[in-house]
Amino acid sequence: MLKNHFTIAFRNLLRYKLHSSINVMGLAIGISACLVIFLLVHHQRSFDTFHPDKERIYRVYTVYSGLFDATNSGIAFPIPDAIRKECTGVEAVGHFMTFSNLKISLGAQKEQGKVFEEQNKVVAAEPDYFRVFDSYHWLAGTPQTALSEPFKVVLTESRARFYFGNIEPRAALGQEINYNDSLLVTVSGIVSDLPKQTDLNFTDFISFSTISQSWLKNDVGGLEGMKEWGSTTSSSQVFIKLDKTTQTERLSKQLAQLVKKYQVDKDPKLKLAYPLQALADLRYSTIGIFNDSLAPANRKTLSALALVAGLLLLIACINFINLATAQSIQRSKEVGVRKVLGGTRGVLISQFLGETLVITLVAMLFSIALAKGAMVFFKEFLPEGLTFNLFNPSALSFIAGVLLLVSVLAGLYPAFVLSGFRPAVALKAKLSSKGSGSGVEWLRKGLIVFQFTFSLALIAGTLIIGRQIKFMQNAEMGFNADAVVHFRPPFQYEPEKRTLLSNQVRQLIGVKGVSIHADAPASQGINTRIFNFKGKKETEDHEFLVKGADTAYLNLYDITLLAGRNLLPADSTREYLINETALKQLGFKHPQEALGKNLIEDKTEYPIVGVVKDFHSRSLHEPIRPLVLAISPLGQRRELSLKLATQGKGTDSFKATMEQVEQSWKAVYPGEKFEYTFVDQDIAKFYENEQRTSKIMSAATGIAIFISCIGLFGLVSFMIGRRTREIKRQIWALPLRIL
Template sequence: MLKNHFKIAFRNLLRYKLHSTINVMGLAIGISACLVIFLLVHHQRSFDTFHPDKERIYRVYSVYSGLFDATNSGIAFPVPNAIRKECTGVDAVGHFMTLSNLKISLGAQKEQGKIFEEQNRVIAAEPDYFRVFDSYHWLAGTPQTALSEPFKVVLTESRARFYFGNIEPRAALGQEISYNDSLLVTVSGIVSDLPKQTDLNFTDFISFSTIPQSWLKNDVGGLEGMKEWGSTTSSSQVFIKLSKDAEAERLSKQLAQLVKKYQVDKDPKLKLVYPLQALADLRYSTIGIFNDSAAPANRKTLNALALVAGLLLLIACINFINLATAQSIQRSKEVGVRKVLGGTRGVLIGQFLGETLLITLVAMLFSIALAKGALLFFTEFLPEGLTFNLFSPTVLAFMGAVLLLVSVLAGLYPAFVLSGFRPAVALKAKLSSKGTGSGVEWLRKGLIVFQFTFSLALIAGTLIIGRQIKFMQNAEMGFNADAVVHFRPPFQYEPEKRTLLGDQVRQLIGVKGVSIHADAPASQGINTRIFNFKGKKETEDHEFLVKGADTAYLRMYDITLLAGRNLLPTDSTREYLINETALKQLGFKHPQEALGKSLIEDKTAYPIVGVVKDFHSRSLHEPIRPLVLAMSPLGQRRELSLKLATQGKGTDSFKETMERVEQSWESVYPGEKFEYTFVDEDIAKFYENEQRTSKIMGAATGIAIFISCIGLFGLVSFMIGRRTKEIGVRKILGASISNIVALLSKDLLVLVGISILLGSPIAWYFAQQWLKDFAFHIAIEWWMFALAGGMAIAFALLTLSYQAIRAAVVNPVDSLRSE
């Protein structure tokens, strides 16, 4: 029986070539799009799901509110130890410090071995890090002793091979590694690599006790900074594992008590809390992940993509349903004959479902090839590590579920309609020319409306996302990053060499200016400090972003000085420039009012000597934060920016300028690798997720429109075929080609118009939700929906007009003969 069903299904597939082609094409494209989006969503949601106790692991971070609002992914250095000693229900506390841009060499001297530049997956970790994350397998050494002493390091298996070649893990023990030529450590353990889907992709774990005995302590303010409860840095990270019977809410209350007990600044207006972030939420973190980890995912975007995938599959099924029910008249005699010959309704339903299953199987084969092609085409927009393994259990389960779902969803209703024909009526061909009745006709119209409503919403959404990205790319940042390159000199050399390099480069032709500073005006890094300020009635606490600058910084980036003067060219005198947001937070209305006032840091007052115009120090996702510019000690200003005279990045003059800069670099840092980036390119990286979403949404929109239009094409061809005689009579009675086109297009264009009315508010709602993630965003305007509606009508008209004109130019004599 089953074999017979498939044999008949195959014959019908060949018999109705146009409808079969449209169905296979629509389902193949819909399934492939659904598969690609499934792979993307599954990839993002699989991060760090392999940890045995993942539901008990949390990150502790810092949130300030009251006098100011600020969130920092890090924690003050003394907090983890206080949690360990004073909080109950905690199984383990893993405190670590992230390190970045390290130069690594094997042995104490460069000459002794290989050199590895710009390494970012290095942390200084407490031994309990491996108790919190016990997914690692120890291949050499033990977790109890490997990090128990200073100047020890644990490596992942792949990292050990990267450093020392293909050696056994135990053979790596005792090897020496030098970080920045001045921190020499000994390998004390080797652990297995974690799966690729992790944000904890660290490779080098230096013992935490090394920090106070090395230059690492300088990154957190020295030994005093390590004891300071009021100093928060994003490099100081802590994860905790709760006991099996403990609750996160209870620990949150204990953390609140720690704040009351130890918070240095008791200003009641300033509130500090230490929230808990579940490990499962780390992938979607908006407060920062870690150096060199994959860009965070957006939960809303992933949910929206999952919805889009389901709807794309649904509109492909709608094509099948519409065409199958429209085709029912052509197959009515076949059904009548089978019923007369004894075929039951159950047997007929099985036959039609078999046809659907066969078409879905053929479409699925094509969809696999399409999905692989799409992954190759969109490689640069997809997350790193996303792969397609057809034979993985997850993919096979997904494909099986899609096969079953599509076969039932697309085939069940048409099967019931076709199998329900009465033999006498079917054999006399007295079925309605519009289908099988008014109910089916209304369902068909409703499904067309649904298809174009979804397509309209996607068109409008894609337009809005594109406008927002363009707005962000062209937004006035408050500073000028055009033709500015920046680079970081090697950390281990004397700070004075940076000044020497700056002086040499400043003399080069093609270089308009040089600045030695801590970081660019807009960057991913966050450095905040608590300042005291004597207000009108009492001393207030304020947390400001701090950027280390020099006297050339304002000129380099065209930052406007509203009042006062620039910083003095010396780091022996500490003074501050503040931005407009900080000015308002301090209670001043005019820039001149703040001049001469002081900010108190570490119980010492330093003067405010100038006020600069607000500029964006982060992406446009975030509001402008209160900020302080200060002449930091040269040792803390580790970055150089160059303003180039040329405007064209690819011109010969630019290349020549950078070659001369590299020659100066070689004279100051012989043998060191020279790498630079453009500041505007770094800013563009803020919006990589949005760029990726825009590309995926654009592709989904094109797919939705294409599937809807080929379905409409097939449906119109059927309708014209059923009205051939009517068209011929109308032409004989004087109807023009335009009259015929209008006749055939009128009803369907009304349906598209209804879709525009339904789709616009849906698109507006979801666009509003998406834009809430941006502190600065575009306004949604009526013309965006008008343009989307116009595009939907244009696509529908192109599809309708081709078929309608073909029918209208046929000789009416031939039309009348056709019936």
């Protein structure tokens, strides 16, 4: 019987070519869209799920409230050790520090070996890091000793091959690596690479004890900063693994006790907490992003995409239902004959469901090819690392589930309609030309209305998202980033070379201004510090965002000075500028009131000499934070910005100016690669997720409209065929009127 059902199904597939083609096309497009979105959602949700004890791993981060609200993904340097010594129920504590833009060479001197471009996947980690994340396999060295001494480094297998060529892991042991020409370490271990779906994609693990004995300590304020409980930097990260019996609530209470014990000298109005972030939530975190090649995922966006995928599939099924029920009149005699010959309703239902399954199978084959092509075509809008891999349990289960769901969803109602015909009526062909009854006709119309309503909703949603992105990209940030070029000189050279380069570039005709600073007004990096301020009644604590600037910073970025004066030339911090948000947080109503008042940092008082207008230091999604501008030591100001006289990025004058800048670069940094970005392009990266979502929504809208239209076309063509006599009576009617 089953063989007979499939034989009839293929025969009918060829018999009704137009309707079969429309059904296959609609289902194939709907399933392919659903498949691509499934792969995207599954890819995002599979990050860091391979760790054996993933449900017991948490990140500890810092939250301020009370006087101000702020979140920092990092932790004060002494806290991990305190957790290890004073908190129970913790199996392992992995403290590490992140570093970026490190120049790497092999051997004691740069000239002796290969030199690699700036790397951003280097951390200084405690040995227990590999106890927290025990999914690494040791190919050479041992986890107990590899990071137990200073000036040691553990590499991933791919990184070892990148540095030393195609050698055996054990052969890499004892090799020397030089970071920024000033930190020489010895390879003490090689571990396997983690799967690509990870946010912890570090490649170089320098022993944590190296920090205190090298220039690495400068990133946390030196040896004193390593002891400071009130200093929080996002580069200081800690992950912990709870033991199997400990609940997070228990550890949270112990962390609260640490706050009471060690934050005794802080303002009582300032509330400090150390929440726990589950490893599973890391992919969706907007703070402390480690995998800088990937924007964080958004749970709501993924859920919305999953909903859109389901509705696209539903639209394709509606096409099938409408055409199948409309076609029921043509098959009424077939149903009547089968019933007269003893066919039961159950047998007829199974036959029609079998036909639907065959059509769905054919559509599924086409959809796989379409999905693969779509992923190639839309590659730039999809997350990095997303591949078309159907040979995994999740993808195979999804395909089987879709095949079964579509076959039942699209085929069940038409099967009931067709199998419900009474033999006598069916054989006399007295069925309504509008379907098998008024109920079927109204359902068909309702489904068509639903199809186009959903399509219109997608159009509206796409337009809204597009306008939001356009608004955010064109909104006033509070500073001018037009024609501002941004680049980072090599870290390992003397800081004075940056001054030399800026002086040379400043003389160029096409350059209007040059600034040496720590980072641009809007950037991914966050550097916050705790300041004391003597209020009217008592000393208060405030956390401010800090940006290292110079005297040219305000003019180059057109930042408005509301009161006071600009910073004066200096070789270290001597005075501050604050923004309007900081002004309000300090309790002042007018900018003039803050001038001459002092902010206290590390028991040293610095005067406030000016107030600048608020500007956005992050995307428009985030509120403007209280901010301090100060002239930091030249060694900490590692970036240069140039204001160009021309605003045309592709003009001849721009190209000529940048060629001159590159010549100056080569004169100061011979042999170093010259790379630059535009600040407005860096700002646009804040909205990569929105842009990606907008493109996907646009594609989904086009698919929904196309599926709905081909379904409507099939329905209209069928109706025209059924009303041939009526059309012949109006032989002189125009084709448009007939349609």
